Amino acid sequence: MIAFIDIHREKFGVEAICRILGATECGFITSRGYRASKIRPRSARSLRDEMLVEELRRIHQENYSVYGVRKMWHAMRHAGWDVGRDQVVRLMKIAGLQGVRRGRKPVTTRPEAGVDQRPDLVERKFVADRPQQLWVADITYVRILTGFCYVAFITDVFSRRIVGWAVAPTLHTQPLPLLALEHALLSTGTSRNESGLIHHSDRGSQYVSLAYSDALIAAGVKASVGTVGDSYDNALAETVNGLYKAELIYSKRIWESVSEVELATMGWVHWWNTARLHEALGYRTPAAVEAAYTHPTTTAPATV
Numbered sequence: 001m002i003a004f005i006d007i008h009r010e011k012f013g014v015e016a017i018c019r020i021l022g023a024t025e026c027g028f029i030t031s032r033g034y035r036a037s038k039i040r041p042r043s044a045r046s047l048r049d050e051m052l053v054e055e056l057r058r059i060h061q062e063n064y065s066v067y068g069v070r071k072m073w074h075a076m077r078h079a080g081w082d083v084g085r086d087q088v089v090r091l092m093k094i095a096g097l098q099g100v101r102r103g104r105k106p107v108t109t110r111p112e113a114g115v116d117q118r119p120d121l122v123e124r125k126f127v128a129d130r131p132q133q134l135w136v137a138d139i140t141y142v143r144i145l146t147g148f149c150y151v152a153f154i155t156d157v158f159s160r161r162i163v164g165w166a167v168a169p170t171l172h173t174q175p176l177p178l179l180a181l182e183h184a185l186l187s188t189g190t191s192r193n194e195s196g197l198i199h200h201s202d203r204g205s206q207y208v209s210l211a212y213s214d215a216l217i218a219a220g221v222k223a224s225v226g227t228v229g230d231s232y233d234n235a236l237a238e239t240v241n242g243l244y245k246a247e248l249i250y251s252k253r254i255w256e257s258v259s260e261v262e263l264a265t266m267g268w269v270h271w272w273n274t275a276r277l278h279e280a281l282g283y284r285t286p287a288a289v290e291a292a293y294t295h296p297t298t299t300a301p302a303t304v
Helices: 002-012 014-022 031-039 044-062 069-078 085-095 177-188 210-218 231-247 258-274 286-294
Strands: 134-144 147-156 162-168 198-201 222-225
Touching: 002 014, 014 031, 044 069, 044 085, 069 085, 134 177, 134 231, 134 258, 147 177, 147 231, 147 258, 162 177, 162 258, 177 210, 198 231, 210 222, 231 258, 258 286
Parallel strands: 134 198, 198 222
Antiparallel strands: 134 147, 147 162
16 A cells, blocks of 8 residues: 555645545555654564565576576575575565476487387486486477577486587587587596496487497497387486476577577586576585585594
């Protein structure tokens, strides 16, 4: 009511507004009550709400403006704010903030025409006990002014870290998925793996090509593929693609060029790996999960 009068007082006057409101069912306040409210000190709650709203806006914007209530609640607590989930709901409504929702992922890989005897070593069990135990790979597309460009991701199942990625104007093996694989091997130091690392993908021709197969064999990585036309057999990679589109790509209707997509993707991958809170990781980041595995917290033995 106070805010309504503030907006319209210059045009209609306080007394006239209060008189009209008194004759309706929408609410009532006297002109004396309005003026008293303007000189009354603000409550501690309103002052705190104003501060928290600004902090919510900052954290929301720093995270690509994609967080919904649950992630914003955890993000605020990570930032040291003692807030409740219902409080975050109320303040996000005040601030006009909301998360993004994922859309449908388009199909970008083409099934290989020949017979592929590679086994499915995952069987929809996307779990891992350590880093570099299981990687999942897939390709998605982005609309640009001249048509489309394509993005390949390789994700470590244990930490959800994107270990390799590449952007290219075509779907050919050499410039896209193979570049993502080379990036993954380089970023993880897996030039010659001896720990039984599994690379899982769909049966798209890009992943069953001779060049890609040779690269996996040379790195000592086991190839695993799902069944043709079944997205559930590569569900985690599909999830990464869907979040990439929802959190970054759909923020623009059409991207201008491959270079623009590549630069934006680089920033998003860095955020995904080092700052984004993942529900599947207990609202931790991939970097924090890997650090906890590499440097576990131990309790010193008690001294006698």
